[in-house]
Amino acid sequence: MREDTDAKLKNIRRSQTIGTHQNRSERDAYASHYEDRLAQLNAVDHRLAFGRLDLDDETTRYIGRIGLATEEHERLLIDWRAPEAGTFYQATAFDRQNVRRRRHLMLEKRNVVGIEDDVLDSTMLDTEDNLHGEGALLAALNRKRTGRMGDIVATIQAEQDKIIRADLPGVRVVQGGPGTGKTAVALHRAAYLLYTFRERLNKAGVLVVGPSASFMWYIERVLPSLGETGVVMTSLASLYPGLRAVPENDPQVARLKGDLRMVRAIKRAVKDREKRIKEPTRLTVDSTELMLTPKMVDYAREKARSTGKPHNEARETFVKILIRDLGQQLNEKLDEAAGRQVDRPHIEDDVRESMDVRRALNLAWMPISPETLLRSLFSKREYLDSALREFTDAERDLLVRPASAPFTEADVPLLDEAAELLGDFGKITGAAAAARAAAEHKANLENARKALENVHYELEDFGVDGVITAEQIAFYNETGAQRMTAAQAAKSDRTWAYGHVVVDEAQELSPMQWRLLFRRCPMKSFTIVGDIAQASSAAASHSWQDALEPFVGERFELDTLSVNYRTPAQISDAAVAVAQAAGQDVSAPRAVREGECPPFLIHVESEDLISTVVDKVTEEVRFAAGGLIGVIAAPEKFAQVANAVARAHRDKTGTSQTALENQILVLTPWEAKGLEFDVVIIVEPNDLVRAANGSIGDLYVSMTRPTQRLYLIGAEEFPSGLES
Numbered sequence: 256m257r258e259d260t261d262a263k264l265k266n267i268r269r270s271q272t273i274g275t276h277q278n279r280s281e282r283d284a285y286a287s288h289y290e291d292r293l294a295q296l297n298a299v300d301h302r303l304a305f306g307r308l309d310l311d312d313e314t315t316r317y318i319g320r321i322g323l324a325t326e327e328h329e330r331l332l333i334d335w336r337a338p339e340a341g342t343f344y345q346a347t348a349f350d351r352q353n354v355r356r357r358r359h360l361m362l363e364k365r366n367v368v369g370i371e372d373d374v375l376d377s378t379m380l381d382t383e384d385n386l387h388g389e390g391a392l393l394a395a396l397n398r399k400r401t402g403r404m405g406d407i408v409a410t411i412q413a414e415q416d417k418i419i420r421a422d423l424p425g426v427r428v429v430q431g432g433p434g435t436g437k438t439a440v441a442l443h444r445a446a447y448l449l450y451t452f453r454e455r456l457n458k459a460g461v462l463v464v465g466p467s468a469s470f471m472w473y474i475e476r477v478l479p480s481l482g483e484t485g486v487v488m489t490s491l492a493s494l495y496p497g498l499r500a501v502p503e504n505d506p507q508v509a510r511l512k513g514d515l516r517m518v519r520a521i522k523r524a525v526k527d528r529e530k531r532i533k534e535p536t537r538l539t540v541d542s543t544e545l546m547l548t549p550k551m552v553d554y555a556r557e558k559a560r561s562t563g564k565p566h567n568e569a570r571e572t573f574v575k576i577l578i579r580d581l582g583q584q585l586n587e588k589l590d591e592a593a594g595r596q597v598d599r600p601h602i603e604d605d606v607r608e609s610m611d612v613r614r615a616l617n618l619a620w621m622p623i624s625p626e627t628l629l630r631s632l633f634s635k636r637e638y639l640d641s642a643l644r645e646f647t648d649a650e651r652d653l654l655v656r657p658a659s660a661p662f663t664e665a666d667v668p669l670l671d672e673a674a675e676l677l678g679d680f681g682k683i684t685g686a687a688a689a690a691r692a693a694a695e696h697k698a699n700l701e702n703a704r705k706a707l708e709n710v711h712y713e714l715e716d717f718g719v720d721g722v723i724t725a726e727q728i729a730f731y732n733e734t735g736a737q738r739m740t741a742a743q744a745a746k747s748d749r750t751w752a753y754g755h756v757v758v759d760e761a762q763e764l765s766p767m768q769w770r771l772l773f774r775r776c777p778m779k780s781f782t783i784v785g786d787i788a789q790a791s792s793a794a795a796s797h798s799w800q801d802a803l804e805p806f807v808g809e810r811f812e813l814d815t816l817s818v819n820y821r822t823p824a825q826i827s828d829a830a831v832a833v834a835q836a837a838g839q840d841v842s843a844p845r846a847v848r849e850g851e852c853p854p855f856l857i858h859v860e861s862e863d864l865i866s867t868v869v870d871k872v873t874e875e876v877r878f879a880a881g882g883l884i885g886v887i888a889a890p891e892k893f894a895q896v897a898n899a900v901a902r903a904h905r906d907k908t909g910t911s912q913t914a915l916e917n918q919i920l921v922l923t924p925w926e927a928k929g930l931e932f933d934v935v936i937i938v939e940p941n942d943l944v945r946a947a948n949g950s951i952g953d954l955y956v957s958m959t960r961p962t963q964r965l966y967l968i969g970a971e972e973f974p975s976g977l978e979s
């Protein structure tokens with residue numbers, strides 16, 4: 256099938272590029288269809304088939320990552336997302352759904368390494384030869400972690416499957432404690448929706464949003480391994496195209512910037528750029544003196560605002576009216592001087608080109624970019640005081656910063672809000688646009704000529720054998736933007752309306768971040784997963800109801816996941832005990848495995864803390880034989896711990912967010928959010944509580960990261976809850 260698809264793709268590429276626009280776009284559509292199929296066939300090689308159903312009517316179905324059929328349309332493999340595959344996940348002995356036996360095929364690449372049967376029809380038990388083995392689920396859960404999340408298609412559990420296959424419209428919230436598979440479910444749901452509603456979603460696209468760059472890196476392979484590549488995945492910091500925001504380190508600032516009062520503040524900040532003038536202003540045009548009066552400005556401002564257009568676009572109206580008025584004034588003055596009426600067709604151009612006029616109009620209604628608006632809002636006290644008048648003095652003091660400070664994650668929704676109210680900055684229309692397009696075409700043509708002279712052999716890539724003109728290459732380049740996939744186009748376009756949005760670790764979002772996301776999906780089709788009890792950001796809401804009420808009222812479905820697949824019972828019980836002893840109400844999912852050992856508590860003298868941590872890492876590297884080790888330390892000791900561990904295990908240690916390919920990772924609790932490790936070592940547990948202003952949340956989250964073993968190493972007394 257790969258060879259066949261590849262051949263078809265080559266053939267299509269080789270066909271003529273010239274012809275009508277329609278021919279070309281048909282050709283492109285076919286080419287991208289074959290490209291997608293080829294990418295899919297290449298991506299699913301590992302563990303392609305994983306299930307078999309024996310049905311009451313004596314037929315057998317094989318379930319796999321994608322669907323495959325022979326040329327005669329005989330189905331070889333059923334896509335796990337197809338309705339006929341649903342029974343693989345849903346059938347039970349009580350509700351067989353015509354399934355007699357469900358077989359799990361455990362594969363390593365193309366080799367079957369294990370088979371496990373669930374016999375649902377009791378009459379089969381004695382009569383047939385059933386195979387047994389370690390449960391497919393337990394085998395999956397006990398597998399060593401690689402630092403990248405894998406898919407769970409082969410072992411999706413019934414409560415998860417119901418959520419994955421839920422209908423598309425509306426807002427669905429999935430609440431679940433640590434390790435209940437929320438991330439896995441959210442990603443598989445994205446794949447399911449793309450498969451089931453392909454027509455609707457392929458064009459609009461699906462957006463997956465996660466908390467941090469390291470988290471996106473951790474999950475980025477899941478969808479491609481399911482044969483889906485057209486999803487836009489991004490962290491909260493990069494939701495504003497073209498900007499990579501830095502983290503916001505001050506929790507109080509994060510909370511203020513996430514507050515919905517910012518909506519009115521940004522609106523005022525924009526209005527403050529549409530100024531009135533107090534006194535009449537003298538302007539010189541071609542040595543004639545004109546007068547710009549407050550009344551003229553007020554009238555133009557009123558008219559411009561009543562267009563309802565965003566600031567930068569409404570400015571056209573403002574400018575047009577004043578140029579016209581000043582043009583009339585000039586005409587009258589010139590007539591007066593000449594003593595007669597003269598027809599002056601270009602008089603408005605003279606006004607427009609006057610430096611004085613330009614300066615005055617700009618001062619009154621400056622075209623401005625969201626970045627400049629925000630920079631001056633937070634660096635110039637008079638703007639801040641005016642726009643943020645609903646905030647207290649103390650709150651405004653907190654928000655002041657130098658104009659040169661980089662944008663932070665908390666600025667992203669504010670920039671987006673500003674962009675919405677400002678409209679296109681530097682948009683050029685009419686004659687100016689045509690002139691620019693012509694200039695670009697000329698430049699493209701010139702480039703194409705050079706390319707033709709220099710690199711004949713590269714032309715094969717354009718699919719044309721020998722005959723090609725510079726015009727064709729120029730056309731090819733100019734239509735590049737149209738050939739982008741929906742995902743590529745969406746990512747670079749702030750105003751793109753997605754068909755569905757998946758939000759992971761959603762408990763951390765501020766109201767302003769929610770507002771931005773709802774703007775990205777006007778249809779309000781969302782899958783939102785998180786654990787309210789794990790929230791640690793200062794701007795987070797206290798309940799799903801609080802978070803969503805401003806956007807959808809009561810209209811959302813709430814599902815819960817109740818089984819912890821990651822952390823063994825002995826460890827997760829301890830984490831829950833610590834949280835409860837601190838008075839935090841946490842959802843305590845039932846752990847699917849008991850585990851081999853309880854958490855290890857190692858109490859040391861403070862001067863031995865770091866060396867004990869390093870020794871433990873060394874011991875585990877030997878013992879874990881390839882498993883992933885996470886060392887979690889609060890920011891206070893982070894550098895010290897990271898340096899010491901890196902010194903002892905130079906080629907195995909990663910200490911930054913995107914270094915997840917290393918066997919040992921030293922991270923802060925925030926960076927460890929959503930991730931998991933075979934072994935977790937927490938350095939001075941009390942530090943994690945202190946760094947979170949006394950909240951137990953970060954320690955709780957950190958304690959629920961291991962799949963096998965947990966160590967708490969500290970010189971201080973351990974938090975209560977661990978006594979037993």
Ligand SMILES: Nc1ncnc2c1ncn2[C@@H]1O[C@H](COP(=O)(O)OP(=O)(O)OP(=O)(O)O)[C@@H](O)[C@H]1O
Nearest residue numbers: 407410411412433434435436437438439820821929
């Ligand atoms: N049905 C399943 N089959 C196999 N593995 C599963 C299944 N469900 C979840 N897991 C595994 O359990 C682990 C935890 O899943 P996931 O990270 O999605 O949980 P989570 O609820 O998002 O956790 P947290 O809130 O703690 O970050 C992952 O390794 C995931 O692959």
